[in-house]
Amino acid sequence: MRFVAPSREVFDRAVLRHPPLAAWNAVGDWIAAARFPSVAELNRDWDAGWRFVEQTPQLLADGLHYETRIHARAEIATRADNWHDFFNALVWRRFTPLKAALNRRQVAEIALMGDKQRSRAQCALTHFDEGGVIVVLRDRELLARWDAHDWRALFWEAREAWCDGTIRAEVFGHALLEMALVPGKLITGKAIAVVAGPDDGDAMTTVARAIDNGSILTDPQELRALPISGIPGWNPANDSAAFYAEAECFRPLRAGRIYPEPLRVA
Structure with a gap:
C-alpha cells in the first residue's frame, strides 16, 4: 500500500x-x-x-x-x-x-x-536514494549480529553501543524521513555499512566515492535491511525486549542471503 x-x-x-x-x-x-x-x-x-x-x-x-x-x-x-x-x-x-x-x-x-x-544497478541506486541509511560502526561483532538479523543482540543487548557512538545511523533516504512524520511507525531502511576508526568524519565521502566509482550499488541485494525503529530512542516501544521479538519489522535472515563486505573509511 x-x-x-x-x-x-x-x-x-x-x-x-x-x-x-x-x-x-x-x-x-x-x-x-x-x-x-x-x-x-x-x-x-x-x-x-x-x-x-x-x-x-x-x-x-x-x-x-x-x-x-x-x-x-x-x-x-x-x-x-x-x-x-x-x-x-x-x-x-x-x-x-x-x-x-x-x-x-x-x-x-x-x-x-x-x-x-531499468537495470539492477538503477534499482539499487533508487532504493538507497529513497530508503537509504548509512551506518558507521567500530565493532565488527556488531556487524556480525546485524548480518545474521539477530535483532535482539544488535539493538537490545548492544544498546550502549548505540548510545556511545560505537555504532550510529544517518538516515539519507527522503522516503524514510517522510514516514517518520507518523509517530511510532515501524520503519526499515536500506543500509550501507561503513567500518571506521576513532574518527568517522570521512564516512560520507567514502560512500560518495564508492557510489561514483561503481564499487557499490550495482544490485539491490547489496543493501542491508536495517529496521531503524529498533535503534534505542527511535521508537517509544523499543524500551522493551519483547518489542524485538514481536514487531513486524524484525524479519529473519532469508536462507542463502549473504551481504557484501562493508566499506572502510579511506
Missing part, C-alpha cells in the same frame, strides 16, 4: 524531537511550519551548482528524464506542497556530494539502458 503522509495541518510536531527527524533541527522551522517553502526559499543560501525548480506541466514538456534534467540542466524538479519532494530537497542541501554521485550513476545507467528499462 502506498504511504500517504499526514498533512501539515495535522501532523504531530512531537516527532521532530526524536530521531530520525531530530537530526534535522537546523531546518526544523521549515519542517514544522504551516506551509511548505517555495522553490525560491529552498534555493536560498544553497550555492552548490544545482537549483530546485517547480515541477509543472511546462517543465515536463521538455521530455527529459528526471535524472537527465538534473545532470544536463542542474534542475531538480520539485512538486509544490509535497512532503516527499520537500524532504528530497533537504537531503540535496545537506548531502549534496552523495546526491550528485547517485545522479551521475543514474545518468550513466540511463545511457546504457534507455529511459524505458
Whole structure:
C-alpha cells in the first residue's frame, strides 16, 4: 500500500524531537511550519551548482528524464506542497556530494539502458536514494549480529553501543524521513555499512566515492535491511525486549542471503 503522509495541518510536531527527524533541527522551522517553502526559499543560501525548480506541466514538456534534467540542466524538479519532494530537497542541501554521485550513476545507467528499462544497478541506486541509511560502526561483532538479523543482540543487548557512538545511523533516504512524520511507525531502511576508526568524519565521502566509482550499488541485494525503529530512542516501544521479538519489522535472515563486505573509511 502506498504511504500517504499526514498533512501539515495535522501532523504531530512531537516527532521532530526524536530521531530520525531530530537530526534535522537546523531546518526544523521549515519542517514544522504551516506551509511548505517555495522553490525560491529552498534555493536560498544553497550555492552548490544545482537549483530546485517547480515541477509543472511546462517543465515536463521538455521530455527529459528526471535524472537527465538534473545532470544536463542542474534542475531538480520539485512538486509544490509535497512532503516527499520537500524532504528530497533537504537531503540535496545537506548531502549534496552523495546526491550528485547517485545522479551521475543514474545518468550513466540511463545511457546504457534507455529511459524505458531499468537495470539492477538503477534499482539499487533508487532504493538507497529513497530508503537509504548509512551506518558507521567500530565493532565488527556488531556487524556480525546485524548480518545474521539477530535483532535482539544488535539493538537490545548492544544498546550502549548505540548510545556511545560505537555504532550510529544517518538516515539519507527522503522516503524514510517522510514516514517518520507518523509517530511510532515501524520503519526499515536500506543500509550501507561503513567500518571506521576513532574518527568517522570521512564516512560520507567514502560512500560518495564508492557510489561514483561503481564499487557499490550495482544490485539491490547489496543493501542491508536495517529496521531503524529498533535503534534505542527511535521508537517509544523499543524500551522493551519483547518489542524485538514481536514487531513486524524484525524479519529473519532469508536462507542463502549473504551481504557484501562493508566499506572502510579511506
